[in-house]
Amino acid sequence: MITGTLLFQSLILGVLLGGLYALLAAGLTLYFGIMRVVMLAHAAFIILAAYIAWRFSTATGLDPMISLVFTIPLFFGIGFAIQRWLISRLKPATMTMMSVLITFAIALIIEGLLGQVFTGTQRRINLPYGASSVDFFGAAIPVVQIISFVLAGLSLIALYLVLKKTRFGRALRATIQHREAAQLVGIDTNRTAGLGFGLGLATAAVGGTALSLQATIFPSLHWHWIGPLMAIIVVGGLGSVPGAAIAALLLGIIRVMLELWWTPTWAQTIFYLALFLTLMVRPQGFFGGRLAQRF
Amino acid sequence: MRSASDERTRPAPALSAAAGGVGGTSRLRPVIAIAVVVAVLALWPSVAPNAYMLSAGVVVLNYAVLATGWNIMGGFTGYISLGHVAFFGLGSYGTGLLVIHTGMNWLLATLVSALAVAVITVPIGFAALRVRGSSFVIVTIALVLVLQLIFQSWSVVTGGSGGLVVPRPFPDMLRPEHHETFFYIFLALLAVTLLVWTVIDRSRFGASLKGVREDEDKAESLGAPTGKLKLIAFVISAFFVAVAGGFYALWFADLDPLFQFRIILSSWIVLMALLGGVRYLFGPLLGAIVVGSALEYFVLEHGDTQFHLVATGLLLGLVVLFLPDGVLTGVAQLFRRFRPEATSIREVSAEDLRRQQEEQEAPQQPTTSKEASDDRG
Numbered sequence: 001m002i003t004g005t006l007l008f009q010s011l012i013l014g015v016l017l018g019g020l021y022a023l024l025a026a027g028l029t030l031y032f033g034i035m036r037v038v039m040l041a042h043a044a045f046i047i048l049a050a051y052i053a054w055r056f057s058t059a060t061g062l063d064p065m066i067s068l069v070f071t072i073p074l075f076f077g078i079g080f081a082i083q084r085w086l087i088s089r090l091k092p093a094t095m096t097m098m099s100v101l102i103t104f105a106i107a108l109i110i111e112g113l114l115g116q117v118f119t120g121t122q123r124r125i126n127l128p129y130g131a132s133s134v135d136f137f138g139a140a141i142p143v144v145q146i147i148s149f150v151l152a153g154l155s156l157i158a159l160y161l162v163l164k165k166t167r168f169g170r171a172l173r174a175t176i177q178h179r180e181a182a183q184l185v186g187i188d189t190n191r192t193a194g195l196g197f198g199l200g201l202a203t204a205a206v207g208g209t210a211l212s213l214q215a216t217i218f219p220s221l222h223w224h225w226i227g228p229l230m231a232i233i234v235v236g237g238l239g240s241v242p243g244a245a246i247a248a249l250l251l252g253i254i255r256v257m258l259e260l261w262w263t264p265t266w267a268q269t270i271f272y273l274a275l276f277l278t279l280m281v282r283p284q285g286f287f288g289g290r291l292a293q294r295f
Numbered sequence: 296m297r298s299a300s301d302e303r304t305r306p307a308p309a310l311s312a313a314a315g316g317v318g319g320t321s322r323l324r325p326v327i328a329i330a331v332v333v334a335v336l337a338l339w340p341s342v343a344p345n346a347y348m349l350s351a352g353v354v355v356l357n358y359a360v361l362a363t364g365w366n367i368m369g370g371f372t373g374y375i376s377l378g379h380v381a382f383f384g385l386g387s388y389g390t391g392l393l394v395i396h397t398g399m400n401w402l403l404a405t406l407v408s409a410l411a412v413a414v415i416t417v418p419i420g421f422a423a424l425r426v427r428g429s430s431f432v433i434v435t436i437a438l439v440l441v442l443q444l445i446f447q448s449w450s451v452v453t454g455g456s457g458g459l460v461v462p463r464p465f466p467d468m469l470r471p472e473h474h475e476t477f478f479y480i481f482l483a484l485l486a487v488t489l490l491v492w493t494v495i496d497r498s499r500f501g502a503s504l505k506g507v508r509e510d511e512d513k514a515e516s517l518g519a520p521t522g523k524l525k526l527i528a529f530v531i532s533a534f535f536v537a538v539a540g541g542f543y544a545l546w547f548a549d550l551d552p553l554f555q556f557r558i559i560l561s562s563w564i565v566l567m568a569l570l571g572g573v574r575y576l577f578g579p580l581l582g583a584i585v586v587g588s589a590l591e592y593f594v595l596e597h598g599d600t601q602f603h604l605v606a607t608g609l610l611l612g613l614v615v616l617f618l619p620d621g622v623l624t625g626v627a628q629l630f631r632r633f634r635p636e637a638t639s640i641r642e643v644s645a646e647d648l649r650r651q652q653e654e655q656e657a658p659q660q661p662t663t664s665k666e667a668s669d670d671r672g
Contacts, residue, residue, distance in 0.1 A: 038429050040436070089616060096428035097375040098615050101569075104377065104562060105612035112604025120601070219601070223558065227440040230433045238429060265448045272441035279422040279430060 009139035010257045016141070016149040018252025020210055023152035024225070025232040025244040026159060027203035033176040033239045034196045035087055037099040042204055043226035044107035045075060049208025050217045051114055057125050057212075064125050064212055065151070071205040079201030082106070083194040107222060114219040124216045148210035155206045156245070162199070163241075172196045176239075228255075228268070231275035237285025246287060247274075325493040325576060332577060333486045340478055346471040353474055355587035356481035357543055361560075362567040362579030363488045364535030368528050369565070370492075370573035371501060373508035374428065377561045378435025381442050382533040384555035385412045386540030388446065388453060391461040391550055401464035405541030412537035413530050420529040424522060427511065439558050446552035459550040477546040484542065485580070488535045493576055495528075504528055559607060563590070566611050572621025581623065586610075
């Protein structure tokens with residue numbers, strides 16, 4: 001029986017899930033804006049961060065969120081390295097396709113190494129607050145979901161501030177908008193693009209840690225994440241961060257609501273349905289600007 | 296066997312010689328080459344030491360068909376699909392379900408299911424190809440992921456994770472005979488796929504597709520309906536992959552959604568085609584033999600570990616970074632070093648071209664017009 005409380009609870013859970021999706025999709029959008037690259041390894045890095053958080057927490061007994069202190073700089077460095085040493089080596093003419101293959105290869109390597117080191121066993125962090133929930137106007141909301149939403153929200157605000165208020169953010173946006181013009185006003189676009197990639201991958205560190213709080217993780221889990229994330233950035237319009245955020249929230253809510261009637265597996269197909277319909281009806285996405293037209 | 300477009304970019308004397316022979320040997324050459332290659336491959340059952348090696352041969356031929364079929368889309372248009380395993384899985388399940396529920400003849404069932412897959416591919420390709428590259432990649436991967444979900448969940452029809460057992464088409468055959476029969480069936484399919492590739496390669500349709508690969512805007516402005524052509528290539532490509540899936544279902548006789556729709560198989564297909572060289576008729580076949588044998592060897596020696604993911608990833612990364620045009624291109628370039636006049640248009644960057652043109656325009660410079668005209672070819 002579906003009651004009003006249940007609907008309300010689903011709505012809240014949908015918003016919380018959508019917030020996490022928004023953060024993860026923001027990273028994907030950032031790469032696309034900078035290099036027109038669909039970064040397939042993004043979700044693999046998310047799972048890698050989740051594994052690091054799990055390992056850290058089981059080894060030290062500390063809260064998994066403390067692992068962010070070193071995963072964020074580590075992922076930032078890896079992102080910078082991937083852009084400078086792998087992506088920028090590719091020929092511009094075949095960049096779109098070859099970069100997909102490179103990032104696909106990275107995803108396979110990460111999945112394979114995680115499987116080698118930690119085996120395929122499903123892992124979950126045991127948190128003291130793992131099973132507790134908060135009563136919110138009659139809806140029971142798990143604490144872990146609230147924490148991961150807050151983490152995602154804070155990182156999105158930080159990302160927004162970096163992009164809008166700092167000198168580096170202005171340089172990055174200029175690089176995204178028009179590379180040659182950015183070079184003309186003296187921006188080192190190569191370095192900026194590398195740092196932008198680092199920023200994108202740093203969001204994967206936060207997202208992965210947030211995910212590790214609430215989900216059971218296994219090496220091939222990243223395929224379950226990359227599909228929805230790609231759907232979100234297409235629905236939102238490739239390259240548009242606000243578009244991705246809106247699409248993430250909407251699709252997150254719809255997905256959780258659908259679970260009232262459908263099994264989670266069938267509810268998951270909503271992302272692919274949305275992707276397909278968007279490309280049929282409005283291939284540039286619903287909130288995409290100039291960038292999305294041609295890609 | 297080089298792609299026909301590369302032949303055309305040869306310098307004038309070679310071109311006219313080739314043009315003179317178009318009616319006779321030049322058109323037959325790839326057909327003869329296919330016949331020779333197929334005849335050589337057909338020797339395998341008689342030299343294979345045991346039934347296991349024979350079955351490994353079937354697997355490798357299956358890869359070869361997948362990679363060559365993939366190359367009808369990937370090689371001509373440059374659109375790299377990571378979703379062809381979806382057509383493989385659909386073809387295998389379609390064939391299996393038809394044979395189980397209607398008792399149809401196995402060959403007919405395979406063709407019917409492959410045609411159905413081709414029909415399904417039309418709206419998918421339409422959505423995927425409406426915008427350039429990135430969305431195509433996203434849709435093809437998403438297709439595999441969503442089909443995995445559907446075929447696992449919809450267990451009433453597909454048997455779910457429990458698997459779907461397909462009755463064997465030749466029930467009274469012993470195992471080695473069964474492998475041998477399917478070896479020849481896959482070989483015939485490979486021959487047909489290679490023939491179709493070479494026919495497209497030499498057609499106007501193929502020339503337009505290559506235009507898409509080299510510069511889609513220019514191809515469009517020359518009047519090629521690129522959207523429609525890409526879609527046709529995609530559907531043909533999916534059809535052959537689906538036929539291979541159908542034969543695989545009949546041969547292997549046990550289908551599991553996680554195995555039939557595993558995305559790693561997609562990456563193997565791409566790796567094989569790229570490693571061999573997508574511009575060559577036999578490139579994907581060569582890649583399939585190399586990668587396929589390596590995979591079979593690994594499974595035999597080390598069992599099924601996570602390491603094959605790492606190895607595939609590393610190899611794919613290395614090929615993309617250092618050998619994006621495949622080994623055959625590398626070999627051809629090595630040969631061409633000793634034949635300075637035979638240069639392909641792609642080996643000259645826009646920068647070189649500009650420099651050469653400037654040299655040509657300057658009157659006091661020694662003439663390099665021969666090279667420059669070759670480059671415009």
